[in-house]
Amino acid sequence: MPITLFFALLAVAVLRAPSLMSASGIGAAIIVVTPLILATYTLMASTISGRGTVDLSVGPLIGFINVTLIQLHGAGLLENPIAVFLYCMAVGALYQLIFSLIVIYVRVQPIIVSLSGYLALSGINLVILPRPGGMAPAFMAEWGYGTSIFSPILIILLLATAAWLLFTATAFYTHLRLMGSDERAAYTSGVPITIVRIGAHMISGCFAGLAAICFTALISSGDPSQGTTYTLIAVTALVLGGASLGGGRGGVFGSALGAINLYLITYVLSTFNFGTVQSFVTNLAYGAILVISLLLTLLIPVIQRRIRNFSPLLYFVALSVVVLGIILHAIFDYGALGAAGAIVPGPLDMQAALTGPLEIATVSPETEALRIAAAPLVLSVLLLIVIAVFVRLAVGQSNRRTLAPAVAVVVAALVLAGAYVMAEGVRGPETEAVE
Structure with a gap:
């Protein structure tokens, strides 16, 4: 609850x-x-x-x-x-x-x-x-x-x-x-x-x-x-x-x-x-x-x-991933990432139509800044999930009383790391891109 x-x-x-x-x-x-x-x-x-x-x-x-x-x-x-x-x-x-x-x-x-x-x-x-x-x-x-x-x-x-x-x-x-x-x-x-x-x-x-x-x-x-x-x-x-x-x-x-x-x-x-x-x-x-x-x-x-076999730790991780998505949606302004160029009608280039989706387009400085800021958050979420699954398996195979301090330390470290990464991520989009 x-x-x-x-x-x-x-x-x-x-x-x-x-x-x-x-x-x-x-x-x-x-x-x-x-x-x-x-x-x-x-x-x-x-x-x-x-x-x-x-x-x-x-x-x-x-x-x-x-x-x-x-x-x-x-x-x-x-x-x-x-x-x-x-x-x-x-x-x-x-x-x-x-x-x-x-x-x-x-x-x-x-x-x-x-x-x-x-x-x-x-x-x-x-x-x-x-x-x-x-x-x-x-x-x-x-x-x-x-x-x-x-x-x-x-x-x-x-x-x-x-x-x-x-x-x-x-x-x-x-x-x-x-x-x-x-x-x-x-x-x-x-x-x-x-x-x-x-x-x-x-x-x-x-x-x-x-x-x-x-x-x-x-x-x-x-x-x-x-x-x-x-x-x-x-x-x-x-x-x-x-x-x-x-x-x-x-x-x-x-x-x-x-x-x-x-x-x-x-x-x-x-x-x-x-x-x-x-x-x-x-x-x-x-x-x-x-x-x-x-x-x-x-x-x-x-x-x-x-x-x-309900695990409160995995339940916590699952909900944290969902809420993290809501936080990212609320913090970052996706409307300011740069509008796509207008499509001008013209003759169809079959070669460009086939190879264009496979090529890597040049991203705007705002999009690149968002990617740099979001990368630590994504890595932190993946790390959190991996460690939570590992701790769950370890607890299931060992004595919970002896592993409780280790679980507490891991969770506390992840919370601190998440807070630090969140703070850095919020400041990331505010930096000006160097041309």
């Missing part, structure tokens, strides 16, 4: 606004969607731990780290990038540590603790910074421009995703999933559930700190109320990505796709003019797509019974 929704929304977004596939369009999308993706990662670790632990305070927590960072920077205490990163991640981990201790030892339901934290942090943020203002650290000044694809925000997102993938290869993650699926069975199996739960919450706190850093770079100031909006959309993205709110299930790719889908929903709706009800239409779309997706997930067991 996240894959299907992603490509459907991406196709509509590109047709409605082709500028999305430019370097500045992709860069702006990265800077906007990264805080939401990291907020979804924040929820994922604690949600997998079970007991219905959906941290509703994730939005105000991001806002709290943001306003305290701005105030401390204004006081001249946080200037070094390393100090900023350590402070944000430490504050997030400390809050989640207190959260987990209350749940474990005071035995209060996690939903009550998270709701209390939401209300408390919302009020504390307004006390610390009554109105939006302040300045972000100087080294963040260029992070929020979003004029290029490769930026420090993208590096933070990739490192956070890689850290989560490495985390999934540890025994701690196995214990976490077992505890989330059946806490009693995990306890009887010797899993230290107290340590595992505390560790899961502290990991969530570290991701919350990274989300706050990216959020601060996005707005370049402090805002005590804007961060609260991430609570609803992060929970929606988590569910849309296939995670179970009951615990035991959740993945980094599904969560990231869920967050990107919500961004694309907002982007597509922004291309329409709904007037004063624009925000209400956006919330309606969030709710409707979430409900429809949850209903369609009921068909997954039926599909798995009908199609036993």
Whole structure:
């Protein structure tokens, strides 16, 4: 479902606004969607731990780290990038540590603790910074421009995703999933559930700190109320990505796709003019797509019974090829390739009629520039298909658990290569041909 929704929304977004596939369009999308993706990662670790632990305070927590960072920077205490990163991640981990201790030892339901934290942090943020203002650290000044694809925000997102993938290869993650699926069975199996739960919450706190850093770079100031909006959309993205709110299930790719889908929903709706009800239409779309997706997930067991060897990776590749064709059609202006010369009636030259179609005509500079720009894209698509088929065969013959990190690395490398080639391809037709 996240894959299907992603490509459907991406196709509509590109047709409605082709500028999305430019370097500045992709860069702006990265800077906007990264805080939401990291907020979804924040929820994922604690949600997998079970007991219905959906941290509703994730939005105000991001806002709290943001306003305290701005105030401390204004006081001249946080200037070094390393100090900023350590402070944000430490504050997030400390809050989640207190959260987990209350749940474990005071035995209060996690939903009550998270709701209390939401209300408390919302009020504390307004006390610390009554109105939006302040300045972000100087080294963040260029992070929020979003004029290029490769930026420090993208590096933070990739490192956070890689850290989560490495985390999934540890025994701690196995214990976490077992505890989330059946806490009693995990306890009887010797899993230290107290340590595992505390560790899961502290990991969530570290991701919350990274989300706050990216959020601060996005707005370049402090805002005590804007961060609260991430609570609803992060929970929606988590569910849309296939995670179970009951615990035991959740993945980094599904969560990231869920967050990107919500961004694309907002982007597509922004291309329409709904007037004063624009925000209400956006919330309606969030709710409707979430409900429809949850209903369609009921068909997954039926599909798995009908199609036993269904590969999500090959499904992703197939849809990516189709959408890539739509992107090429929307980006390049095929009408400007040069009109064919007019046909002047005259005597029929049989020799020219037979040999003409077999000869190579001289192409225009615009057509040659388009061929040069499209060649890397075609090669990338062919390479993507070959590697996907190879990985599918390898996974079918080997242990999926041991090959999962390799598959993740290959897919990430291909995505980065595709983004780079896309950016170069967009700039290619703009260069002037030398006569």
